[in-house]
Amino acid sequence: MSRPQAEIGSPTLPDGVVRAHLERAVAGGIISRAQCEAILALPAERAPELEARHGVNAATVAYWAGGIAVLFAFGWFLIARWDVLGASGVLAVSLLYAALFVWAARLFEQHGFPYAATIATLLAVAMVPLITWAALSLVGWWNPYPLPHQGSGGSLTPPRDDLQWLPVELMTIIAALVAITRRRAGVLALPIAVSLGFAGVHVMRLFFESEMQSAMGGRIPLLIAVVLLGVGYAADRAADDGPDYAIWFYAVGLWALTIAMLEFSSESTRIAAHATLALAIVFCVVAIRLRRRIFLVAAFAGFIGYLAYLTFSEFPNALSLPIVLATLGLVTIIATVWVQRRYPGLVRRADAERRRPVPGAPIALVGGLLIAVVMLVANVPAAHARVAEQYQRAAVSRALNRNAAKRDSISGNRRARARISVSRPVP
Numbered sequence: 505m506s507r508p509q510a511e512i513g514s515p516t517l518p519d520g521v522v523r524a525h526l527e528r529a530v531a532g533g534i535i536s537r538a539q540c541e542a543i544l545a546l547p548a549e550r551a552p553e554l555e556a557r558h559g560v561n562a563a564t565v566a567y568w569a570g571g572i573a574v575l576f577a578f579g580w581f582l583i584a585r586w587d588v589l590g591a592s593g594v595l596a597v598s599l600l601y602a603a604l605f606v607w608a609a610r611l612f613e614q615h616g617f618p619y620a621a622t623i624a625t626l627l628a629v630a631m632v633p634l635i636t637w638a639a640l641s642l643v644g645w646w647n648p649y650p651l652p653h654q655g656s657g658g659s660l661t662p663p664r665d666d667l668q669w670l671p672v673e674l675m676t677i678i679a680a681l682v683a684i685t686r687r688r689a690g691v692l693a694l695p696i697a698v699s700l701g702f703a704g705v706h707v708m709r710l711f712f713e714s715e716m717q718s719a720m721g722g723r724i725p726l727l728i729a730v731v732l733l734g735v736g737y738a739a740d741r742a743a744d745d746g747p748d749y750a751i752w753f754y755a756v757g758l759w760a761l762t763i764a765m766l767e768f769s770s771e772s773t774r775i776a777a778h779a780t781l782a783l784a785i786v787f788c789v790v791a792i793r794l795r796r797r798i799f800l801v802a803a804f805a806g807f808i809g810y811l812a813y814l815t816f817s818e819f820p821n822a823l824s825l826p827i828v829l830a831t832l833g834l835v836t837i838i839a840t841v842w843v844q845r846r847y848p849g850l851v852r853r854a855d856a857e858r859r860r861p862v863p864g865a866p867i868a869l870v871g872g873l874l875i876a877v878v879m880l881v882a883n884v885p886a887a888h889a890r891v892a893e894q895y896q897r898a899a900v901s902r903a904l905n906r907n908a909a910k911r912d913s914i915s916g917n918r919r920a921r922a923r924i925s926v927s928r929p930v931p
Contacts, residue, residue: 526540526543526544527540563619564619567619567620567623568623570623571623571626571627574627575627575630578601581597582594582597582634591637591638591641591642592638592642594634594637594638595634595635595638595639595642598631598634598635598638599631599635601627601631602628602631602632602635605624605625605627605628605631606624606625606628608621608624609621609622609624609625609628609687612624613687618689619689621687622687622689622691622692623691625683625686625687625689625692626683626691626692626694626695628679628683629676629679629680629683629692629695630695632675632676632679633672633673633675633676635675636671636672636675636676637672640668640671640672645668645671646668667706667709667710669702669703669706670703670706670707673699673700673702673703673706674699674703676695676696676699677695677696677699677700677703679695680692680693680695680696680699681696684749688746688747689747690747690748690749690751690752691752693739693749693750693752693753694752694756696752696753697732697735697736697752697753697755697756697757698756700728700731700732700735700756701728701732701756701760704724704727704728704731705717705724705728708724712887715891715894716884716887716888716891719886719887719888719890719891719894720880720883720887721767721768721770721771721883722763722764722765722766722767722768722771723764723876723879723880723883724880725760725761725763725764725767726760726761726764726876726879727873727876727877727880728757728760729757729758729760729761729764730757730869730872730873730876731757731873732753732754732756732757732760733753733754733757733758733761733869734869734873735753735757736750736751736752736753736754736757737750737862737865737869739753740794741861751796751798754796754798754799755798758798758799758802761783762805765779765780765783773813773817774813774817777809777810777813777814777817778810780806780809780810780813781806781807781810783802783806784802784803784804784805784806784807784810785803787799787800787802787803787806788800788803789862790862790865791803793860793861793862793863794860794862811829
């Protein structure tokens with residue numbers, strides 16, 4: 505039997521016994537060679553973990569509550585003292601807090617609290633947008649009071665005032681990537697996902713005016729959602745056993761998709777509802793293949809939304825709908841129980857496998873991206889018409905208000921003259 509290689513002072517030896525002591529005990533006949541080998545083969549004694557394991561527990565909730573409180577207090581302080589501090593004051597305070605968070609992260613890591621160190625690192629990254637904004641303001645690259653200019657339909661916000669946000673988002677992404685190289689933690693992908701989402705909105709200002717973006721409805725959020733979900737899936741397939749970066753891209757992408765579906769429902773409730781049902785079914789498959797609860801929650805929300813559409817829009821007075829839905833639900837439960845009893849091997853095999861690729865996911869994502877782009881481009885004429893109609897209504901409303909003001913003024917003058925003539929004495 506080969507002897508385990510253990511150095512003097514190695515933690516693999518129990519109770520602080522070093523290898524030299526054991527060798528002297530064998531040489532002195534105190535213990536046998538077999539007993540020495542048995543002692544060396546004992547399992548390692550690990551130091552007790554000081555920090556609670558990851559998951560939804562009291563420590564995690566306390567960490568997040570503390571981090572949110574810090575950000576809220578910091579934002580409150582800046583809002584209350586924004587004009588007093590100015591750009592230089594905001595820069596100094598932001599740099600001070602960022603350095604404080606970095607120092608706290610190192611301190612927590614040294615004392616065996618890696619998750620607390622991760623939250624502190626996330627807070628340090630959250631200071632980067634303020635630092636970037638203050639730096640841009642000091643060099644004169646930030647326009648705090650944008651002046652509108654005249655566009656094709658009226659007064660528009662200049663594109664530069666939206667594009668000036670891109671350096672803020674880019675620096676946030678770079679800071680998060682640097683933090684990930686130093687500390688491999690999945691939550692550090694959250695600022696990257698959020699910054700990518702906002703950057704997508706601001707990049708669209710290169711192609712569409714702000715009023716046009718509003719008139720596009722859910723098409724821009726849909727495009728952003730497809731991109732974020734694609735990035736999340738790529739991260740999911742690239743690192744199965746490493747930190748979970750994908751969950752944060754999924755979360756932000758699903759949020760953008762929710763905004764898109766709500767915007768589409770204002771244009772056509774029926775089409776948006778049927779599309780929501782189709783997405784809910786797809787998300788069920790994705791949740792099973794990827795073992796992702798977030799897609800299961802999204803599918804549940806989609807089913808609830810579709811049932812609400814059927815209840816309040818299609819069958820508001822149909823008494824048979826609740827009976828049909830209850831029967832369908834009961835049949836689904838019975839069928840699931842039957843499958844588990846009839847094919848237990850199939851169920852065990854499906855549960856034993858970990859995350860699996862979603863069949864046709866790359867094709868579906870590329871197809872969804874193309875569909876979103878086509879929908880965006882095809883809606884440009886209609887969006888132009890809606891913007892022009894809005895400006896026309898605004899012009900008509902202003903003209904009516906001016907006319908009403910003139911009539912009120914004329915009526916007031918007439919009443920004043922009438923009062924003067926009545927009060928004038930008769931000669």
